[in-house]
Amino acid sequence: MGSNTTETHPVLGYRMKMAKKKGASLIVADPRKIELADHADVFLQLRPGTNEALINGIINVIIEERLSDDQFIAERTEGYEEMAAAVKKYTPEYVEGITGVAAGDIRKAARLYAGAESAGIYYTMGITQHTNGTNTVMAIANLAMVTGNMGKPSSGINPLRGQNNVQGACDMGGLPVVFTGYQRVDNEAALSKFEKAWGVKLNSRPGLTVTEIMDGILNGEIKALYVMGENPALSDANIHHVMEALEKVEFLVVQDIFLTETAAKADVVLPAAAFAEKVGTFSNTERRVQMVRKAVNAPGEAKADWLILQELANKLGMEWHYEGPDHIFQEIAQLTPAYAGISYQRLEQEGGLQWPCPSADHPGTLYLHEGQFSRGKGLFTPVEYLPPAEETDQEYPLVLTTGRNLYHYHTGSMTRQSKPLNAFKPEEFAQISREDADRLGIKNGDLVKVSSRRGEVEVKADVTEVVPTGVIFMTFHYHEVPVNVLTNNQVDPIAKIPELKVCAVKLEKVG
Amino acid sequence: MVSLTINGQSVEVEPEATILQAAEKLGIFIPTFCYDPELTLVGACRMCVVEVEKARALMASCCTPVMDGMVVHTESERVIAARKENLNLLIANHPLDCLTCEKTGACRLQDYCYQYGISESDYHGDKKDYELDDTNPFFIRNMNKCILCGLCVRTCHEINGAGAVEFMNRGFDSKVTAAFDDPLENSSCVFCGMCVDACPVGALTPKHGIGKGRPWELKRVKTVCPYCGTGCGLELYVKGNTVVGAKGDVTSPASRGQTCVKGRFGFDFLQSPERLKSPLIRKNGELVESSWDEALDLIAKKFKEVKGTELAGLASARVTNEENYLFQKLLRSLGSNNVDHCARL
Ligand code: SF4
Ligand code: SF4
Ligand code: SF4
Numbered sequence: 005m006g007s008n009t010t011e012t013h014p015v016l017g018y019r020m021k022m023a024k025k026k027g028a029s030l031i032v033a034d035p036r037k038i039e040l041a042d043h044a045d046v047f048l049q050l051r052p053g054t055n056e057a058l059i060n061g062i063i064n065v066i067i068e069e070r071l072s073d074d075q076f077i078a079e080r081t082e083g084y085e086e087m088a089a090a091v092k093k094y095t096p097e098y099v100e101g102i103t104g105v106a107a108g109d110i111r112k113a114a115r116l117y118a119g120a121e122s123a124g125i126y127y128t129m130g131i132t133q134h135t136n137g138t139n140t141v142m143a144i145a146n147l148a149m150v151t152g153n154m155g156k157p158s159s160g161i162n163p164l165r166g167q168n169n170v171q172g173a174c175d176m177g178g179l180p181v182v183f184t185g186y187q188r189v190d191n192e193a194a195l196s197k198f199e200k201a202w203g204v205k206l207n208s209r210p211g212l213t214v215t216e217i218m219d220g221i222l223n224g225e226i227k228a229l230y231v232m233g234e235n236p237a238l239s240d241a242n243i244h245h246v247m248e249a250l251e252k253v254e255f256l257v258v259q260d261i262f263l264t265e266t267a268a269k270a271d272v273v274l275p276a277a278a279f280a281e282k283v284g285t286f287s288n289t290e291r292r293v294q295m296v297r298k299a300v301n302a303p304g305e306a307k308a309d310w311l312i313l314q315e316l317a318n319k320l321g322m323e324w325h326y327e328g329p330d331h332i333f334q335e336i337a338q339l340t341p342a343y344a345g346i347s348y349q350r351l352e353q354e355g356g357l358q359w360p361c362p363s364a365d366h367p368g369t370l371y372l373h374e375g376q377f378s379r380g381k382g383l384f385t386p387v388e389y390l391p392p393a394e395e396t397d398q399e400y401p402l403v404l405t406t407g408r409n410l411y412h413y414h415t416g417s418m419t420r421q422s423k424p425l426n427a428f429k430p431e432e433f434a435q436i437s438r439e440d441a442d443r444l445g446i447k448n449g450d451l452v453k454v455s456s457r458r459g460e461v462e463v464k465a466d467v468t469e470v471v472p473t474g475v476i477f478m479t480f481h482y483h484e485v486p487v488n489v490l491t492n493n494q495v496d497p498i499a500k501i502p503e504l505k506v507c508a509v510k511l512e513k514v515g
Numbered sequence: 516m517v518s519l520t521i522n523g524q525s526v527e528v529e530p531e532a533t534i535l536q537a538a539e540k541l542g543i544f545i546p547t548f549c550y551d552p553e554l555t556l557v558g559a560c561r562m563c564v565v566e567v568e569k570a571r572a573l574m575a576s577c578c579t580p581v582m583d584g585m586v587v588h589t590e591s592e593r594v595i596a597a598r599k600e601n602l603n604l605l606i607a608n609h610p611l612d613c614l615t616c617e618k619t620g621a622c623r624l625q626d627y628c629y630q631y632g633i634s635e636s637d638y639h640g641d642k643k644d645y646e647l648d649d650t651n652p653f654f655i656r657n658m659n660k661c662i663l664c665g666l667c668v669r670t671c672h673e674i675n676g677a678g679a680v681e682f683m684n685r686g687f688d689s690k691v692t693a694a695f696d697d698p699l700e701n702s703s704c705v706f707c708g709m710c711v712d713a714c715p716v717g718a719l720t721p722k723h724g725i726g727k728g729r730p731w732e733l734k735r736v737k738t739v740c741p742y743c744g745t746g747c748g749l750e751l752y753v754k755g756n757t758v759v760g761a762k763g764d765v766t767s768p769a770s771r772g773q774t775c776v777k778g779r780f781g782f783d784f785l786q787s788p789e790r791l792k793s794p795l796i797r798k799n800g801e802l803v804e805s806s807w808d809e810a811l812d813l814i815a816k817k818f819k820e821v822k823g824t825e826l827a828g829l830a831s832a833r834v835t836n837e838e839n840y841l842f843q844k845l846l847r848s849l850g851s852n853n854v855d856h857c858a859r860l
Contacts, residue, residue: 010705012743013743013744013745014705014707014743014745014775014776014777015745015747015770015773015774015775016745017676018674018675018676018707018773021676022673022674022676025676043676164744164745165743165744167742167743167744167832167833167857168739168740168741168742168743168744168746168832168833169744169831169832169833169834169835169836169839170744170832170856171744172832172835172836172839173830173831173832173834173839173856174856175836176830176836176839176840176843177839177840177843177847177854178830178831178832178839178842178843178854178855178856179854179855179856180852180853180854180855181852183843183847184840184843189847189852198847202844202847202848204848205850206847206848206850207823207824207847207850207851207852209824209852210852211827211851211852211853211854211855212827212853212855213855214829214855214856214857217827217829217853217855220827220853221827225824225825226825226826226827226853227821227825227826228817228818228821228825228826228827229826229827229828229829230814230818230826230827230828230829230846231828231829232828232829232830232831232834232838232842233831233832233833233834234829234830234831234832234833234856234857236829236857254821255817255821257814260791261784261790261791262787262789262790262791263789263791263795263802267791268802270795270797270802271796271797271817272794272795272796272797272810272813272814273791273794273795273796273802274791274794274810275790275791275792275793275794276791276834278741278784278785278790279738279739279741279833280736280738280741280751280758280782280785281785282835284834284835284836284837284838285835285836285837286739286746286835286836287746287836288739288744288745288746288769289744289745289746290746290769292746292768292769293836294739294746294748294767294769295737295738295739296738296739296835297736297737297738298736299734299736299738299751299753299758300753300756300757300758300785301756303786303790303792304790304791304792304793305792305793305794305807306790306791306792307807308838309831309834309835309838309841309842310835310837310838310841312811313838313841313842313845314841315807315811316811316814316815316845317841317845317848319811319812319814319815320815320818320819320845320849322845322848324841326841329835329837332837332840332841333836333837335840336836336837336840355766355767355768356767356768356769410705410775410776410777411776411777412777413742413743413777413781418741418742418781418784419742419777419781419784421783421784421787421789422780422781422782422783422784423652423723423783424652424653424722424723424780424781424783425652425776425777425780425781427652428651428652428653428706
């Protein structure tokens with residue numbers, strides 16, 4: 005659902021196709037006719053931004069047709085009644101009106117999902133990059149719980165992590181509200197534990213998110229910004245806003261392996277070592293902690309990020325004396341219950357461990373929520389469908405949705421520097437449906453202008469069956485065509501994720 | 516359990532095991548071309564034949580199940596003669612340009628010819644004369660070197676699912692091709708490179724490594740792919756201070772040797788001339804090179820000038836756990852919880 009797995013997580017995509025061959029059923033929900041759709045038993049081609057309506061519709065069928073796992077609901081969850089009442093009006097016919105998916109297909113999907121012995125849900129940014137993304141995630145949880153598809157093998161809810169170490173960055177406290185292992189900064193016990201371990205006084209007020217940091221710079225609240233290995237100038241919604249912030253901030257430090265669009269704005273740029281030039285660990289989307297090893301030396305004077313951080317900390321009078329990544333990891337394990345049982349020695353011997361791994365003799369955890377949810381009982385949350393923040397109108401009649409292609413990665417800072425990858429996919433093409441193309445007299449390869457209320461870009465057209473009429477798709481890999489000058493930085497009120505997946509645009513042929 | 520004897524040594528294995536697996540358990544090596552434990556068995560190449568007492572014909576050990584009391588010989592005269600004949604036929608129409616072939620040193624055809632003392636063929640068959648397919652930037656297909664083991668075809672269908680390559684024709688003319696015998700570029704190929712890693716000979720050659728080192732000169736380093744969150748294990752091939760190749764790490768619990776085009780072919784950004792090599796400080800509007808000391812002193816001075824809450828930092832979904840840990844420790848120690856990263860994007 006909302007995951008073009010064969011392009012964004014190719015190896016997981018192979019596994020899905022393999023499972024399908026071995027007899028598993030596949031339901032694909034996506035606005036685009038992606039490769040997996042060809043393999044699907046049911047393909048739900050929904051309008052962009054209508055995920056929760058679709059999920060509510062599926063739950064509605066499951067309840068109406070008594071396909072739910074009542075024992076699981078009774079024993080392991082609470083709040084069922086409220087949720088059931090909320091989905092009542094989402095009949096397949098009503099949902100068809102919102103999503104454009106035929107009522108019959110919604111029923112078919114519901115029966116397949118609920119009828120399976122175990123069923124997993126996989127999603128990515130197609131779900132979260134919406135103003136109502138958090139609600140959609142809750143709707144997904146409702147769906148999994150209603151059918152008891154939690155806490156057993158090959159089931160559950162599996163958000164696929166886009167970047168190699170997003171999971172690790174979150175686990176390590178790269179978030180405004182938590183220390184490592186999701187221990188909250190405003191929790192007194194956690195705060196004093198970290199104060200003691202680090203020997204400093206800490207702030208108990210949760211900090212700002214990326215989007216709030218950018219706003220904070222513009223309203224003068226934030227004066228200095230330190231960016232390590234990120235390129236918000238290209239990846240953030242509404243680039244103009246971010247660029248303005250990067251220009252305005254009084255002091256900007258960027259630490260990276262290339263002079264990215266963000267680094268070009270910096271006051272100080274620090275050269276970092278890349279993955280093959282240092283030792284450490286990454287945590288993948290399955291929560292598996294794995295060793296990263298050094299193959300070559302970093303070029304010139306570039307240094308591993310941990311070394312740079314240590315030298316800077318010492319200049320700031322902190323007296324850090326880490327002998328190496330192993331030493332740092334030991335400190336992480338001491339302070340983080342979920343990582344407590346993991347050590348470099350075990351990773352060398354066992355080749356990777358999935359957290360929670362609370363003790364040295366614990367084998368790691370294949371799947372979460374077995375027998376009990378982290379919060380005790382699973383809570384159903386009633387979810388209502390809300391239309392996307394920006395709707396199409398006469399001036400901007402088309403919907404733009406964004407994502408990735410197989411050959412590039414994120415803002416392209418690495419893949420665009422790879423000769424074979426860049427030679428194969430050197431430029432951006434906007435996917436445009438045949439109907440829209442015909443209407444506007446656009447042919448394959450024509451230069452077109454895509455504009456939104458925030459900006460415009462010129463790009464070549466790829467006229468294709470992949471996108472439905474009324475929808476345009478572009479990637480954010482190419483700095484020549486910075487699609488995020490178009491996108492909407494309206495955020496989800498809870499997760500603060502901008503609505504990158506839906507914005508209203510117009511299309512014109514150039515020349 | 517079933518017990519049998521191989522080359523005079525007895526071994527116990529599960530009843531569904533094959534002779535090849537039983538031999539592996541004893542550490543007895545049996546040559547194979549078309550066998551891969553992750554793929555369906557075809558028993559086509561006949562390289563793995565062994566002699567089973569009381570059986571008339573030689574048996575393909577990769578697909579013959581064990582039986583209790585079986586007595587097996589893996590290097591008997593009959594077996595050796597059959598393997599030699601097999602190799603003899605294979606090299607009859609194989610271009611023997613091993614001097615410049617990229618596969619030299621890691622080629623199973625070469626290894627087995629060496630093992631059984633075959634330097635040239637007794638047959639003088641027609642050589643194949645197919646055009647090279649080198650239109651894509653990732654690897655070259657030279658079907659003149661193909662021994663038709665089918666590993667690439669099965670890998671592409673069974674592991675990847677792309678189904679980009681197939682057998683075409685029969686007999687001498689049989690060949691592995693993409694749809695319509697067109698270059699791979701026009702097929703459903705997604706350039707995962709897994710067929711390249713599977714090929715036992717030099718028919719599929721990655722372009723980036725050409726002329727950059729022989730297999731025995733290369734150091735192998737196991738690590739994790741720097742791209743998506745699947746976290747596939749990679750084995751990097753290193754010569755001197757350069758990564759010259761990569762391949763899926765079959766021991767990785769996350770990926771069991773599988774890769775996609777980015778992990779398999781996308782590591783050369785490491786050597787890009789655009790890499791940052793020295794700290795830079797903005798002076799009069801221009802970024803100019805500086806020493807580490809000067810750069811870090813400046814940052815420390817500026818960070819001390821602002822209040823903790825006026826400082827913000829973006830950690831990274833690309834760097835290691837250890838580094839993200841230190842990053843938030845640094846920021847929080849300075850009094851700022853304004854730490855986030857692009858997980859939301
Ligand atoms: S590179 Fe991958 S997709 Fe292409 S032919 Fe080989 S196995 Fe198939
Ligand atoms: S190309 Fe290689 S893997 Fe494929 S059939 Fe020929 S020899 Fe086997
Ligand atoms: S090899 Fe491909 S699928 Fe595997 S981690 Fe790298 S980018 Fe992801």
